[in-house]
Amino acid sequence: MNAAEISRIVFELGEEAQPWNAVSPPVARTSNFSFPSVEAFRNAISREKEVPVYSRGNNPTVRLLEKKLAALQGTEDALCFGSGSAAIAAAITSVVSAGDHVICVRNCYSWTKKLLSEILTRFGVETTFVEGCTLEQFKEARTERTRLVVLESPTSVRMRLQPVGEVAAWSRAEGLLTLMDYSYGSPLSRKPVALGVDVVCHTATKYIGGHSDILGGVVCGPASFVARLFQHEYMTFGAVLSPDSASLFLRSLRTLAMRLRTQSETVARVVAFLEKHEAVDEVVWPFHTSHPDYRLSAEQFAMEMPLFSIVLRTRDRGRITAFLDGLRAFRMAVSWGGFESLALPCVAFDNTDWPVNMVRLYVGFEDADYLCNDLDQALRLCV
Numbered sequence: 001m002n003a004a005e006i007s008r009i010v011f012e013l014g015e016e017a018q019p020w021n022a023v024s025p026p027v028a029r030t031s032n033f034s035f036p037s038v039e040a041f042r043n044a045i046s047r048e049k050e051v052p053v054y055s056r057g058n059n060p061t062v063r064l065l066e067k068k069l070a071a072l073q074g075t076e077d078a079l080c081f082g083s084g085s086a087a088i089a090a091a092i093t094s095v096v097s098a099g100d101h102v103i104c105v106r107n108c109y110s111w112t113k114k115l116l117s118e119i120l121t122r123f124g125v126e127t128t129f130v131e132g133c134t135l136e137q138f139k140e141a142r143t144e145r146t147r148l149v150v151l152e153s154p155t156s157v158r159m160r161l162q163p164v165g166e167v168a169a170w171s172r173a174e175g176l177l178t179l180m181d182y183s184y185g186s187p188l189s190r191k192p193v194a195l196g197v198d199v200v201c202h203t204a205t206k207y208i209g210g211h212s213d214i215l216g217g218v219v220c221g222p223a224s225f226v227a228r229l230f231q232h233e234y235m236t237f238g239a240v241l242s243p244d245s246a247s248l249f250l251r252s253l254r255t256l257a258m259r260l261r262t263q264s265e266t267v268a269r270v271v272a273f274l275e276k277h278e279a280v281d282e283v284v285w286p287f288h289t290s291h292p293d294y295r296l297s298a299e300q301f302a303m304e305m306p307l308f309s310i311v312l313r314t315r316d317r318g319r320i321t322a323f324l325d326g327l328r329a330f331r332m333a334v335s336w337g338g339f340e341s342l343a344l345p346c347v348a349f350d351n352t353d354w355p356v357n358m359v360r361l362y363v364g365f366e367d368a369d370y371l372c373n374d375l376d377q378a379l380r381l382c383v
């Protein structure tokens with residue numbers, strides 16, 4: 001998708017009839033909507049997805065955001081949720097029934113794993129987790145009951161990619177549905193759908209929110225899929241996005257392309273600095289030629305993303321901790337997507353198989369030299 005088309009979607013699509021000709025779309029902060037006649041009421045409740053009746057169903061501010069996010073992913077429709085996790089859980093639950101089987105990548109997002117391995121198992125849905133680096137691994141996991149393939153490329157923290165195009169083509173030929181968590185990628189690329197993925201879920205909390213101050217998520221897919229999801233899990237679970245958050249997401253969408261462009265320049269400089277550093281064994285960034293899945297990164301992303309991991313040379317917990325405690329410009333925190341650079345320390349997690357000396361870094365909006373200087377002084381504490 002070219003930059004002009006992104007601008008049309010972000011600045012124009014769905015904004016034809018704003019109240020008072022407002023330049024910034026106003027917030028419809030109301031729980032419900034009234035009608036002047038029984039006939040108008042009857043018409044509205046029969047089309048609740050398209051007509052505002054109650055804000056758990058259709059709220060104009062949320063709906064405007066959904067139109068833009070669907071257009072950005074190149075899908076027919078979308079539904080927003082109160083978080084990325086809520087979006088993924090509702091979408092997966094809407095597909096499977098007792099007796100069904102799911103294939104999912106092993107190092108997927110922790111709450112996706114919880115849903116598949118501990119919650120849906122209670123309702124008779126089984127999942128096989130695969131490494132996901134080759135199509136063969138998906139083929140081997142296929143059973144007669146398989147209904148859904150769940151991809152997440154790259155995987156959280158370890159950053160291994162799947163051959164998404166190959167897997168989605170196979171999945172379609174087999175009559176399976178492919179769902180992809182595209183939280184790492186930018187919503188400015190339409191890549192998953194172009195590769196044959198049926199349903200794209202992603203957090204909005206990170207790149208779209210962009211200011212570390214709101215939570216949200218979205219499911220983008222074919223109109224029939226979204227309509228069914230609306231009538232069942234969306235309305236029943238009620239994990240909706242508030243109109244206030246939707247308004248802030250609309251604000252942030254206006255600057256998304258500009259923010260990501262700036263960050264892709266900064267991250268390239270930080271990675272170049274780290275790959276030469278004596279305290280760093282490896283920089284794990286899908287856009288670096290040293291990455292095992294580098295070949296796939298252009299297939300799946302429109303631009304270089306500001307999130308990567310490093311593997312420290314030391315495996316000594318004390319030194320690893322000294323490095324992390326010594327960081328100033330990088331705050332220690334989960335998530336990413338805001339202005340502030342962040343570090344996620346694997347050494348702080350007991351229940352994962354992440355290497356202790358792995359640290360995930362997110363590059364925000366600070367100057368590249370400022371970030372490199374900070375990394376340098378902290379890395380000296382762990383050599």
Ligand SMILES: *Cc1c(COP(=O)(O)O)cnc(C)c1O
Pocket residue numbers: 083084085086109152156181183184202203204205206215216217335
């Ligand atoms: C953050 C994240 C989510 C969940 O999004 P929230 O908005 O935090 O609920 C899902 N998948 C991946 C890969 C993520 O990084």
